[in-house]
Each structure stands twice: as structure tokens, then as C-alpha cells.
Amino acid sequence: MASRTQYIAEAGGLFATCPAPSTLVEMLEDRAARQGDRLAYLFLEEGHKEAARITYAELDRRAQAIAGRLQTLRLEGQRALLIHKAGLDFVADFFGCLYAGVIPIPFPAANPAQPDRALPKLRAIVADAAPRIVLTVPRLVEQLQPVSASLADMRDVSWLTACEPSLEPASRWRPPELHREMLAYLQYTSGSTSRPKGVMVTHSNVISSLLDMNETWPFTEESVMVSWLPHYHDLGLVYGILLPLFNAIPAYLMAPVAFVQRPIRWLQAISKYKATHSAAPNFAYDLCNRRVTAEQLANLELRSWRVTVDGAEPVRKETMDRFVETFEPCGFHPRTFCPAYGLAEATLKVCTSLPDEVPGYLAVRSEDLKMDRIIPATPDSKGVQTIVSCGRPVLNTEIVIVRPDSLRECGDNQVGEIWIGGPLVAGGYWNRAIETQNTFKAFTTSGRGPFLRTGDLGFIGNGEVFVTGRLKELIIIAGRNHYPQDIELTVESSHEAVKPGGCAAFSVDVDGEERLAIAVEIDRRYKGADRDDSQPLSLHADSIVGAIRRAVSYCHEIDVHHVLLLKNGGVPKTSSGKTQRRACRDSFLEGRLVRWDGA
Numbered sequence: 223m224a225s226r227t228q229y230i231a232e233a234g235g236l237f238a239t240c241p242a243p244s245t246l247v248e249m250l251e252d253r254a255a256r257q258g259d260r261l262a263y264l265f266l267e268e269g270h271k272e273a274a275r276i277t278y279a280e281l282d283r284r285a286q287a288i289a290g291r292l293q294t295l296r297l298e299g300q301r302a303l304l305i306h307k308a309g310l311d312f313v314a315d316f317f318g319c320l321y322a323g324v325i326p327i328p329f330p331a332a333n334p335a336q337p338d339r340a341l342p343k344l345r346a347i348v349a350d351a352a353p354r355i356v357l358t359v360p361r362l363v364e365q366l367q368p369v370s371a372s373l374a375d376m377r378d379v380s381w382l383t384a385c386e387p388s389l390e391p392a393s394r395w396r397p398p399e400l401h402r403e404m405l406a407y408l409q410y411t412s413g414s415t416s417r418p419k420g421v422m423v424t425h426s427n428v429i430s431s432l433l434d435m436n437e438t439w440p441f442t443e444e445s446v447m448v449s450w451l452p453h454y455h456d457l458g459l460v461y462g463i464l465l466p467l468f469n470a471i472p473a474y475l476m477a478p479v480a481f482v483q484r485p486i487r488w489l490q491a492i493s494k495y496k497a498t499h500s501a502a503p504n505f506a507y508d509l510c511n512r513r514v515t516a517e518q519l520a521n522l523e524l525r526s527w528r529v530t531v532d533g534a535e536p537v538r539k540e541t542m543d544r545f546v547e548t549f550e551p552c553g554f555h556p557r558t559f560c561p562a563y564g565l566a567e568a569t570l571k572v573c574t575s576l577p578d579e580v581p582g583y584l585a586v587r588s589e590d591l592k593m594d595r596i597i598p599a600t601p602d603s604k605g606v607q608t609i610v611s612c613g614r615p616v617l618n619t620e621i622v623i624v625r626p627d628s629l630r631e632c633g634d635n636q637v638g639e640i641w642i643g644g645p646l647v648a649g650g651y652w653n654r655a656i657e658t659q660n661t662f663k664a665f666t667t668s669g670r671g672p673f674l675r676t677g678d679l680g681f682i683g684n685g686e687v688f689v690t691g692r693l694k695e696l697i698i699i700a701g702r703n704h705y706p707q708d709i710e711l712t713v714e715s716s717h718e719a720v721k722p723g724g725c726a727a728f729s730v731d732v733d734g735e736e737r738l739a740i741a742v743e744i745d746r747r748y749k750g751a752d753r754d755d756s757q758p759l760s761l762h763a764d765s766i767v768g769a770i771r772r773a774v775s776y777c778h779e780i781d782v783h784h785v786l787l788l789k790n791g792g793v794p795k796t797s798s799g800k801t802q803r804r805a806c807r808d809s810f811l812e813g814r815l816v817r818w819d820g821a
Contacts, residue, residue, distance in 0.1 A: 242433060245400045245425040246464070247320050253470055254282035261472045263463075265309050269450070269480030269487030274310050278470075281314060288318025288357075290394035291382065295355070298323040298398060301408065303353040303379075305362060307331040308477035312453050313463060315357040320406065323398030327351055327408045327420070328454035331362055346417050347410055348379075350653055355380045402426040408652055409456050409566045420652035421566045430645040431460055431569040432468040434617045438574050439499065439529045439560065446526075447473040448497040450481040450488050455796075457533055460570040461501050471499075485510045486518045489549075493523045501531030501562075503799045504538055505723040507545045512722065514548070525553030529560055529577045536689060536707050537561040537610040539583055556580070563612035563689050567661070567674055568646045573621065573687050575613035582611030582686055588778075591690065592703045596635035596681050605777075607708065611686040619644035622666065622673065623682055626693055629667050632681070639693055640680045641666075641673035695803050697729045699736055699780055706803055709778060713740055716773035717766050721745045726793045726806040730784065737783035740770060741806050744818045746790045763787055763818070786810065787818040 243249040253262070258279030267273035276284070292302070302324045306312035312328070319326035327347065360383045406428055408420040449462030453475075466473035474495050481488045489510065492500055532542060546556040561581050562574035575581045588605040590597045599606040615621050622631055623638040632638040641664060650658030665671030679696070680689040691705040698704070706727040713725045724743030729736045744766070767785045774782050792815060794802040809815045 242429060244402045244429070245320075245404075246317070246406055246428060247397070247400055249429075249468060250278070250282055250285065250317055253278040253467060257470050258282075260470070262467060263310055263313060263473050263475055266474060266476040266480070266487075266491060269476045269484065270490065276310050276313070278467075281317060284314040285317035285321045286395040288315060288382075289321030289324075289398075290396075292318065292322035292324050292355070293396060293398075294394070295380065297354055299325070300354040301325045301327055301351045303327050303329055303348070303351075303356045305329050305331055305356060305358045306453065307359075307362070308453060308475065310475075311359050316407075316463075319357070321395065321398070323400065324355075325405055325407060326357075327353060327410065328459060329410075330452065330454050331358075343410075343418055347420070350418075351408060351410075351420055353379060355382055357382050359383055400425065402429070405649070409459070409648075411566055419654060419657065422649040422652055423569055424649055427569045427646060427648050428460065428464060430617065431571065432465055434619070434646060435461070435465055435571055436469070437616045438571075438576055438613075439531070440577075441469040441471060441499070443471075445469065445471040445498045445528075446495055447471060448476075448488070448491045448495060448500045449473060450476045450478055451501065452478050456564075456566040456570050457501060457503075461531070461533075466499075481506070482509070485513045486515075489514065489522055489524065490518075492527055493521075493552075496526040498526055498528040499531075500527065500529075501533055504532055504536070504541055505799045507532065507541050508538075508722055511541070511544045511548055519548070519552055522549070522552040524549055525555075527554060527558055530554075530558040531560050531562050531574070533562045533564065533571075536691070537612070538711075539608045539610050542581070542610075561610045561612050563678075563680075563687060565676060565678075567648055567676070568642055569648060570646075572619060572642055572646065573613050573615040575611060575686075582613075582684075584609050584611070584683060584688060588708065591637070591705070594637040594703065596637060596683065596688075609688045609690060611683075611688055613687065614685055615642075615644070615687070617645070619646055620673075621682065621687055622670070623680065624664075624666055624673075626675075629665075631666050631668065631670075635681055635683050637679055637681045637690055640676045640678045640687070640689070642676060643671070643673045647674045692803075695728070697727065697736070697738060699729070699738060704738075704778060704780065709738070709740070709774060709780075710801070712773050712777045713742060713770050717769040719744050719748045719766050720770070721790065723799070723801075724788075724790070724793050726801050726803050728803045728807040728810075730807065730811065732783060738774070738780050739784035739786070739807070739810060740774070740782055741786045741788055741793055741810065741815060742766070742770065743788050743790055743792050784810070786815055789816045789818050792816045792818070 262276055262278045262281050264275040265273050302319050304315050304326050316326050402425050406423050406425045409423050410418045410420050447466040451458030451462045542559050557578050560575050564571040585599040585606050585608045587599050587603050588607050620643040622641045624641050626639040650662045661675050663672040664675045677693045679691045679693050695706050709727040710725040714720050714722050721743040726741045730739045770785050771782050794805040
């Protein structure tokens, strides 16, 4: 395992420690010099076809060629918008920008079936970051032109594709003057509104984050990465793409849609390539639990999987337990599960449980949690819920729990806002001085700081971090705190037609009082019983709404004011699959949610 100031590098077939690189450019240059002919990335088309591969030396040459062209355009220090589908073109363009001293901004390619869906976020990022150039591939230019034409801020932006005849050769490239504290890229948060914020991630932030992950998720010369995570999301970029490069291990990549359509593809890739490391949000493990068949299980071999990162909020013990029960016969080991906590503002990971250890859990009474008290439940306690430990921080990362109203530090087993300090914390938000000051420069009443205010609620018990919810999404009714994810879990269990992971609980103002509203996606297998196209799985909407109201009233002692039944995919999600409750609330108030009509 790498130390705090060293990292593992293979030279001449032997593993030896070398000084950690100062920048991401230095990291790739070192890989190209030492392991040039080794496989860096292989992209799996549709999740299983070996479509494209690239070695470290080839990636280095492509990055130099792209950088040479950018340097002829005199774009050093400028921003570049990278619009790509999943694949190796993004990786080459990302490093091409870094090699030119240009600041890349990852952004997903629009869905051809819904070209306008990403337009609000694209408009917000263009207005905020003012990119000078768009890097993409030829097949996307025609698709993107109508979108860009509608954005006044993009009409003077240049476009560059990797296959342009005028692309400068690598020999024209000149290494930029870079240092650790320079801005590497902008990671725009998914955002619960149309105004996403650009997190300013430095080379130092990324290298510190990679060293941090090596401390907790050890790699060897036999390690292999498999990732379907979005390249434009912090988990997909830092964990799925940069971490394997840092450790000189091969990475097998696939598109998120390939996983969502057929979750077995992820597990089959792990089985086929004997992957040791892979990560996913909690919903992905739920999806595997529900969608993988007994026939598919018979052909899986997951014995190689050594580090299984569950990195979403909240991490559910029930999900991990069921995954173990389902896939242990295939060689999956429960001790590989590593619940983790992180966010883009801290580059990626903040803390995690360790592999080869049983993740920690704490059962508490829901009533105590609503009052921000953590008291372990007894065998005869009622209304018990289990909270998963996200482990401890490493590498000089400091976590304190603070009362968000008084800014006083909490004691152990007291719920408050999670504040973070250390080298992982990014420099702030691009072009947002006030929000940077408020979020990244917080001090406690005792003068400790500066800290990053995460907006997440949690507590520390026995030195371990437990995340309980989001500060801004907390629902307060009649003076009692209610965590939306707890209500959503109840709703998911209330009726078989409710799609797992397809709920959003939020509050709305009704005559000056905060009331509960719930948006629910209906599983695509179900049809309305009042329609002519009767199906075996037909039902009345009233039966679903009634079941939801009864379950929430019984479990949480709250009356549900609104229940909205939505079509499949109707609940807004972030790129990593997290529920956007504020966006859902805004859409509800504006009448923009697509209702389920029984179809």
C-alpha cells in the first residue's frame, strides 16, 4: 500500500516506490515512460464488446497532439467544455487539456431522444464558466449544433474534434508550466436547481485524493478496475479513470446506460476480467439484487473482487445484506464492502470503511434521531433504524460535527453538520466569491477552521463517521425533524408498484405550514386497471396512494398532504443516481412533473 508521500510504480517488472507526482500531467508522463506499452484503458461497447483500447504511451501521444492544437489557439488558462459520450475520446481530450494548461469541464453528451433535457444545465455552465472552446467528436457536432445555436454565450465558441485534419502533431506540443496548486479542472455539481456550481479542483487536490484512496483501498500489481460510472461525475472521473492510471493498473470502462439497461453486464465484466476494484452508488447494488436472474448467477465468478465501494448517500445495510445473500454463492465476499462518504467539494472521498473488515452499523430509535440524539436502541426498542458507518478519514483530513445554527462543535453521538478540513478540500466555486466564503471558509465559535461546510448531517461514534441526511432537505413538521430518505424507504415498501429508488419526499408550504409531499415513480411493469389495455399487473391509482398514506402515517406519524404518481424516470436524479429533492419540489410547484396515467 502506498504511503502518504510515495506511490506505487512498476519499473522493469518490479514494484518500487517513487515520489508522488506533482501534477496529473507528470503522472501520465511517468506512466508513459515506465509502462508505455501496457494497457491503460479498454472501453466495452454495450458493456461487453471490446471496442477501443489505449496504452499509456498512446494516451500520452494523443494528449500531446490535442495539447499542441490548443496551444496554437493560445488557450492556456482558458476553459474548455468537454462534451462526450462514455468512451476513450473523453480521456484523451481531458488529458489533452491538462497538457496544454487548459482547464477542462466534463459534460455529458445529450440523449438524442431528449436533446433539450440537459439544456438548462448547459446554459448555466456556459454562462458561469465562459468556455472558449468545445472538445467533442465528429459524430456529436451535428447533434449539438442546434443546442449551441440556441445559446447566445456559445455562438463565438470554437469547436474542436479529435479527428480534424488540422490537428497539430505531437511534435508541436510544448510542456506547460504547471505546479501543484494550479487549477486542474472544474467539476460542476449536478445541482438541485438550474444553477450548478463549478468546484475548482487543483492538481494538489487530486494527487492528495489519490494518495488518500491508496491508504484505504490498497492496490497491487494484480489489481484491475471495472467502472461504468459517468465520466463527468466526480466518482467516475477520479475513482474510475484517474485512480487506475495513478496505480498503473488496467481499467475496463463501460457506459452507464449499459449498466442500467442490463446490470448483469457490470458483474460479468468483473467476472471476465477478474476485477479487484469497483465502485457504485447504493442504488446500483439494489438494481443488481432485483434484476440479475438465477441463470445469470450460475455463470458469475466474483472471487477476485477485493474492494467494493458503496459510495452514495444513504448507504443501506439492507441493500448490502441482500447483495451478499444473492452473490456470495458466486464468490463475493461480504468483507469487501466499503461504505464511503464524499463529495465533489472535497475532490471525492472523505472517509471510508476498510476492506477485510465488517462495516460498522448502529441501530438507533427513530424518535431519538428526530431530536438529533444518538442513543443505541435496545432489543425491545420500537421504531428502530440502522445507520451505516462510513469509517474514518485519513491523510490529515479532519472532520468535525457542528451545530449549523450556533456553529458550536458537537460531542460524540450528537447530530450536526459535517465540516471537513484538509488537503482534499477544493479551492472553492468558480466565479462565486460569496458562496465560496460561506461554504469553504467556515469557522467554529472556538475559532477552529477554515472548514468546508458540506450541508450533510451526521455524527461521530467511536471515531467513525455516520451520515444521516442532508441539512437543506430536512423536513420539519410540528417541530420534529424527519429525514426524507427514511420516509422514501417506507414508501418503497408500502406497495409493490412503487419503483425502488424512485421516490422523493419533500415539504411544501400550505397556508403557512410545512406539509409533506411525496413523488413516486410507478414501476413500468404496471398498468392502470381503468384502461382498456388490461394487463396481469393492473391496479387502481387509489390503491397505491392509500397504501402510501397508511404506511407513512403508521411509521412516521405524519399525514401526507400530496402523493404524486409519476411515470418511470419522472423523479429528477443527479448524474450519480441521487434523488434531487429540491428540483422535484420546484417541478411540482411549477406543474412540470410528468404524471403516471396508467400507461
